[in-house]
Amino acid sequence: MSVKSIFISGVGGQGTILAGKVITTALVNQGYDVKMSEVHGMAQRGGSVITQIRYGDRVYSPLIEKGGADVLLAFEKLEAVRYIEYLSSEGTLIVNDLEMPPASVLTGKEEYPPDIVPRLKSEIKNTIVVDAVSIARECGEVRAQNMVLVGVLARVMDWSKQSFIKVIKDVVPARYVQLNINAFERGWELGG
Amino acid sequence: MKKVFLTGNEAIARGAYEYGVTFASAYPGTPSTEILENIAKYSEIYSEWAPNEKVALEATAGASMAGARAIVSMKHVGLNVAADPLFTLAYTGVNGGLVIVSADDPGMHSSQNEQDNRNFAPFAKIPMLEPSDSQEAKDLVGEALKISEMFDTPVLFRTTTRVSHSRSVVQIGERQEAGIKPYVKNPEKFSMIPGFARKRRLILKERLKALEEYSEKFPYNRVEWGKSYDVGIITSGISYQYVKEVFGDEVSVLKLTMTFPLPKKMIAAFVEQVKEVYVVEELDPYLENQIRAMGLKVRGKELIPEIGELSAEILREALKGDKVTPAFKPYTSVPPRPPVLCPGCPHRGVFYVLKKMKAVVTSDIGCYSLGVLPPLESIDSILCMGASISMGHGFKKACEINGKDATVVTVIGDSTFLHSGITSLMDAVYNRSNTINIIVDNCITAMTGHQHHPGTGYNIKEEPAAAVSLEAVCRAIGVENVLVVDSYDLKAVEDAVKKALEYKEGPSVIIARRVCALLKGKGPKGLYSISEEKCRKCRMCLRLGCPAIQVRGDGIFINPISCVGCSVCVQVCPFGAIEKAGDE
Ligand code: SF4
Ligand code: SF4
Numbered sequence: 001m002s003v004k005s006i007f008i009s010g011v012g013g014q015g016t017i018l019a020g021k022v023i024t025t026a027l028v029n030q031g032y033d034v035k036m037s038e039v040h041g042m043a044q045r046g047g048s049v050i051t052q053i054r055y056g057d058r059v060y061s062p063l064i065e066k067g068g069a070d071v072l073l074a075f076e077k078l079e080a081v082r083y084i085e086y087l088s089s090e091g092t093l094i095v096n097d098l099e100m101p102p103a104s105v106l107t108g109k110e111e112y113p114p115d116i117v118p119r120l121k122s123e124i125k126n127t128i129v130v131d132a133v134s135i136a137r138e139c140g141e142v143r144a145q146n147m148v149l150v151g152v153l154a155r156v157m158d159w160s161k162q163s164f165i166k167v168i169k170d171v172v173p174a175r176y177v178q179l180n181i182n183a184f185e186r187g188w189e190l191g192g
Numbered sequence: 193m194k195k196v197f198l199t200g201n202e203a204i205a206r207g208a209y210e211y212g213v214t215f216a217s218a219y220p221g222t223p224s225t226e227i228l229e230n231i232a233k234y235s236e237i238y239s240e241w242a243p244n245e246k247v248a249l250e251a252t253a254g255a256s257m258a259g260a261r262a263i264v265s266m267k268h269v270g271l272n273v274a275a276d277p278l279f280t281l282a283y284t285g286v287n288g289g290l291v292i293v294s295a296d297d298p299g300m301h302s303s304q305n306e307q308d309n310r311n312f313a314p315f316a317k318i319p320m321l322e323p324s325d326s327q328e329a330k331d332l333v334g335e336a337l338k339i340s341e342m343f344d345t346p347v348l349f350r351t352t353t354r355v356s357h358s359r360s361v362v363q364i365g366e367r368q369e370a371g372i373k374p375y376v377k378n379p380e381k382f383s384m385i386p387g388f389a390r391k392r393r394l395i396l397k398e399r400l401k402a403l404e405e406y407s408e409k410f411p412y413n414r415v416e417w418g419k420s421y422d423v424g425i426i427t428s429g430i431s432y433q434y435v436k437e438v439f440g441d442e443v444s445v446l447k448l449t450m451t452f453p454l455p456k457k458m459i460a461a462f463v464e465q466v467k468e469v470y471v472v473e474e475l476d477p478y479l480e481n482q483i484r485a486m487g488l489k490v491r492g493k494e495l496i497p498e499i500g501e502l503s504a505e506i507l508r509e510a511l512k513g514d515k516v517t518p519a520f521k522p523y524t525s526v527p528p529r530p531p532v533l534c535p536g537c538p539h540r541g542v543f544y545v546l547k548k549m550k551a552v553v554t555s556d557i558g559c560y561s562l563g564v565l566p567p568l569e570s571i572d573s574i575l576c577m578g579a580s581i582s583m584g585h586g587f588k589k590a591c592e593i594n595g596k597d598a599t600v601v602t603v604i605g606d607s608t609f610l611h612s613g614i615t616s617l618m619d620a621v622y623n624r625s626n627t628i629n630i631i632v633d634n635c636i637t638a639m640t641g642h643q644h645h646p647g648t649g650y651n652i653k654e655e656p657a658a659a660v661s662l663e664a665v666c667r668a669i670g671v672e673n674v675l676v677v678d679s680y681d682l683k684a685v686e687d688a689v690k691k692a693l694e695y696k697e698g699p700s701v702i703i704a705r706r707v708c709a710l711l712k713g714k715g716p717k718g719l720y721s722i723s724e725e726k727c728r729k730c731r732m733c734l735r736l737g738c739p740a741i742q743v744r745g746d747g748i749f750i751n752p753i754s755c756v757g758c759s760v761c762v763q764v765c766p767f768g769a770i771e772k773a774g775d776e
Contacts, residue, residue, distance in 0.1 A: 011529065028197045028361060035325075036197075036359040039301050045531035045559065046739055061437035062358035065505040067518040082526045089519035101742060102529040107567060107734045108743040110527040119523055142753075 001032075003056035005064040006153065009083045010075030011100050012049045015146035018171075019073075020051040022150055026159065026167045027055045037062035048079055073153050075132075075146070076100045077116040084120075092126040094152050094191075096145065098133055128152060128191065135186045141176070144183035151187020161188060193363045200355040203326035203362050204293060205230030207333025208263045212370025213237055213289075215255035217248040219611065220640035221267030222302035223356040224295035228265055229643070232652045236367060241643055241652050244577070244611040245270035249277050249292065253346075256290040257382060259373035261337055265293035268309045269576065273612070275312075278346070282318045283392040284382050285344035285399075287373055289337030293349045295356045298474050299501035302639075304557065304576065306500070308475035313348050313452035314482075317396055319403050320348040320452040321412075322429040326360040328412070332449070335412065337370075343399055343406070348452075352474065354430045354501065404453040412449035415462055418442055424466030426459065426479060426490065430502070431472045437504040438512065454482055463488045470495070470511060474502040533562050535740040536716050536756035538679035538706030539632050542603070543570040544736055544764070545685045551599040551628075552587060556580040556613070558605035559639045559708075560632050567737045571603070578612030580604045585616070585625040585699075592626075599693065601628045606662060607637035607645040614665060620699040621670040628692040629701045631662055632679065634708040642711065666701045673697070679706035680716070682763045709756055718757020719774035721750050726769035733761045733770065 006023065010016040020036055027034045032055040039049070052064045064086055072087040073094045074080030080095045087093060097117065104110040121127045130152055132145035139148075147168070154164050165181055172180045198206060204227050208216060216239040218228035232239040242248035245266040252264035266274060271294045278292070294312070297303040313320035321336050323329040329351065336347040380388045407413060423443040427435050428451050435445055446462045448454065463469050463483075471480040471492035480492035495510045496502070508514045533540050543563035546553055547570040555561060555571040556579060564571035573583060584602035591598040604613045609631050620627055637643040644650045649659035666674050673695045677684040685704055692700035709715040722733075722741075727748060733741050738761060740754035750761075752773070762770045 012531065024197055024359060028195070033361060034197065034359070037354060038357055039353065045534060045562070046529075047531035048529040059360075060433040061504045062354060062360070062433065063503050063505075065503065065508070066516045068516075078526060078529070081522045081524070082529075084520045084522055085518035087518075087520055091519075102527050103532050103566075103737060103739060104527050106739060106742045107737070108731075112527070113524045123520060123523070 001056050003054055003059055004157070005069045006053040006071045006073060007064050007069035007083060007086045008051040008053070008073045008075070009079040010049055011079065012045060012047050014075045015143060016049055016051050016075055019146040019150050020053060021171055022147070022164065022167050023153070024053055025171060026163045029163055029167065030160070033057060033059045035059045035062040048082060050083065071153060071156060073149055075149065078102070078112065080120060081113065081116060087124065090126075092128065092156055093120060093124045094128045094130060094149060094156065095120065096133070096149060097129050097131045128156070130187070130190055132187070136183055139183045139186065140179050144179055147180045147183035148187040151184040152191040154184070155188045155191025193365065195361050195363055197359050198326045198330070198362045199226065199357055199359050200323065200326050200329040200351055201226040201295075201357070202230050203329035204265070204333055204349070204351070205234070206362065206364055207330040208237060209234045210330070210365050210367050211261065211334040211337050212368050213261045213263050213337070214370075214372070215252060215260045215262040216264070217242045217251050218265045219243065219245045219248055219270060220637050220643040221270050222640055223297055223353045224265045224267045224270070224293060225640045225643065227293060227295070228652070231263070239652055241645060243646050245274040246276060249274040249281075252290060253277060253281055256286045256288045257375065258287065259375050260288040261370045262288055263291045263293065263333070265295065267303065268294055268296040268307055269303065269305065270294075271309055271312060273577065278312070279316050280384050281346050282316050283384055283389055283396055286340055286346060287375060288370070289340035290346045291333060291336045291340065291349050292346055293351065296350065296352045298352055301353055304574065306475060308478060309350055310451060310478045311476065316348075317400060318346050318348050318452075319343070319450065320350055321449055322350050322451050323355055323449070324429050324432040324447070325355065326358070326362045328449070329355060330362050330364070332412065339406070343403055345399060345403075350429070352430055400453055404456065407450045407453050407455040408457055410450045410455070413455050413458060414447055416441070416445045416447060418444040420444070421465060422467045424462055424469045425472055426462070426469060426483065427472040428479065429474070431474055434502055434504045434507050435472050438507050448479065451479065454479070456486055459483060460486065460488065463490065472496060472502070472507060530565065531562060532737065532739050533559065534709050535738050535754045536709035536758035538634050538704070538709065539563060540568070540736055540738060541682045541760045542630060542632055542679055542685055542704050543568040545682055545689060546570040546601060546603070549599065549601070549689060551601040554580045554584040554587060554600065554602045556604040556608045558608055560603060560605055563603070567735050577608055578604070578616050581613050581616035581627070581629050582619055584627045584629070585620045585623065588625055588627050589623070601630060601689070603630045603632060605638075606631060606633040606635065606647050609662065610646050610660060614669065617666065617671065617699065617701070618669045625699045626696055627699050628689060629699055631701060631703045633662060633703050633705040635705070636708050636711060638708045638710070642708070662703055671699055671701045673700040674703070675700065676703045676705060679704040680758055680760055682760065709758065716756050716758045717776060718759070718772065719752055719755050719776065720757060720759065720762060720770050721752070721773035722748055723769045723771055726767050728767050728769070730766060732764050732766060736761055736764060
């Protein structure tokens with residue numbers, strides 16, 4: 001199988017790292033060669049964060065090239081626009097319908113770009129907009145937004161649902177397992 | 193054999209476990225921190241945080257001298273701190289295998305420079321290995337320990353961010369106990385007085401010759417013949433992955449893993465057999481220069497950038513002339529999202545006060561380095577670990593000597609102070625500086641992800657440990673004016689600075705103390721909100737740069753999800769518009 005690439009972007013603290021862990025564990029369990037790259041350190045302090053995942057029969061580079069991502073999974077709208085160059089021409093954009101203004105916007109120095117969603121939708125034919133925060137809240141915990149988004153991605157990529165549920169059971173602390181599975185399933189429904 | 197999915201750092205820890213290491217030390221630093229954090233999970237290995245990299249290397253050298261297999265890890269700039277023992281360790285050699293991990297940060301994701309630490313290997317005259325993925329990272333720890341013991345030398349183990357922080361599949365094995373080798377007293381080997389060192393210098397030369405022979409046969413230095421002999425590429429570390437990504441088996445590749453000493457015959461034979469040779473490496477022309485010095489014709493840095501990280505994309509463009517034109521482009525300028533001090537960060541108020549004072553502020557390395565950015569913008573300089581206090585001292589003296597007046601304040605974190613600030617403070621006391629030195633004590637090494645240090649009262653395994661008292665240290669080295677304040681109490685901070693300004697008998701120390709707001713269960717609790725009636729939109733609170741305080745339209749609000757209730761903004765609002773809104 002040729003190599004597939006998933007580019008995840010978000011804001012430090014949004015749970016992108018756990019999302020990456022669940023996705024890659026499931027892919028490794030399915031026997032793929034997998035590489036994932038993330039950056040720790042300073043970036044955790046509310047900065048823009050990315051996780052890059054590549055899988056296939058044999059993967060060399062852990063980094064995705066511009067125009068090379070089969071999916072761009074953006075946990076926040078501005079972080080979708082910031083990394084849009086990485087999406088391939090036939091790729092799918094999954095974007096969380098969430099606005100987290102960066103410092104320059106909070107202090108009124110810059111404007112948060114308006115109309116992000118309609119513009120992305122008009123440009124990229126495979127765009128899925130997900131209100132992961134509301135769905136996660138309905139499941140009982142806002143922080144489960146990451147699993148909602150993983151659910152959408154899993155369906156889009158046609159991955160085995162059961163293998164993800166197993167991984168969630170393995171990597172998420174016991175008392176949050178059901179919550180996360182619910183969030184994943186709600187996402188899964190939206191990815192179809 | 194079991195397959196697991198590990199980061200390079202986890203794989204190095206796994207290697208330490210499998211190949212019988214019993215002693216490990218480190219000082220945290222991105223991208224190396226998780227190496228020791230993961231080693232500490234194995235009960236078979238004794239592990240400890242050291243106050244700095246030099247101490248970590250020396251303790252590791254002692255463990256090796258006793259006969260144990262030992263590993264020490266640090267970020268690239270940490271090796272500068274540890275360079276003093278490093279260069280002489282090359283002379284003494286080891287007893288138990290000794291591996292020194294240097295995790296470099298090309299592109300400066302989380303560093304103040306991007307030095308290429310491969311240069312340390314020929315400089316210090318010690319062998320070096322460079323893994324290119326997690327499997328190699330694990331396996332090569334075993335090879336490094338073997339080489340260390342076989343040739344009686346410390347081994348430099350050099351990774352980069354993309355090796356340390358990328359995950360790939362690793363086949364793991366069982367632990368092989370190495371026990372402890374007998375220790376025999378041998379001052380001619382371990383005590384480097386000039387007479388003994390001169391003899392060791394000759395041994396070192398012989399050792400390098402033998403290592404070069406070893407490098408020729410080292411199985412991880414290998415040629416991968418491609419479909420064509422027209423183009424050959426010499427590469428190492430993560431760059432190897434980018435080469436394979438771009439060229440697959442179209443070209444022939446000489447993958448070097450032992451990159452000091454280089455297998456010169458192997459390189460010469462490779463260059464001989466292919467028409468055109470490129471050297472692909474990140475940062476400095478380290479391989480290229482040595483290969484050119486052998487009289488061989490290769491091309492490298494004339495095509496490939498020597499600044500920042502490499503990628504398959506850069507390589508594709510440099511060597512194939514293929515420029516990617518992305519299908520989609522951002523349709524608008526995207527406001528940047530740099531890291532910021534967390535809501536409730538105890539450093540915020542201190543910088544706010546300093547900004548008002550218009551002092552020259554020499555600062556240091558830690559979360560508080562972010563005080564250099566708007567809106568706080570209170571910092572004048574950041575150089576290296578510990579430099580705040582000594583640079584402030586020099587600045588102040590230079591002004592005095594030349595008849596200039598300057599208020600100089602230095603700002604350093606607790607972990608950084610214990611790392612290398614104490615000697616600087618001694619300098620200020622001994623040479624009678626009138627600097628004001630603020631230790632922003634958040635009771636943890638925060639920036640690298642909350643590691644303990646000798647002042648926190650806990651060790652790496654979270655067991656209670658002796659705690660160094662910062663105030664006692666400052667007094668003991670002769671600081672008479674030591675003031676302790678709560679970082680959240682802006683008036684107390686300001687008063688302390690004013691008091692210190694009046695004190696002219698030597699340096700003052702202000703310990704501004706409050707635990708890091710992110711420490712589980714220890715940060716502040718509560719919630720504040722801005723009363724719409726009382727707020728007059730003066731925007732004073734925005735000068736704090738707390739991410740919880742937001743402008744929406746023409747109103748200013750506190751985001752209840754982000755606010756942790758530190759109450760610092762309350763003290764800044766001139767109209768009493770910020771009010772308590774909850775306890776959680
Ligand atoms: S981690 Fe702690 S010290 Fe660092 S910015 Fe956040 S609150 Fe401040
Ligand atoms: S109390 Fe004020 S300064 Fe502190 S976290 Fe809340 S909004 Fe930020």
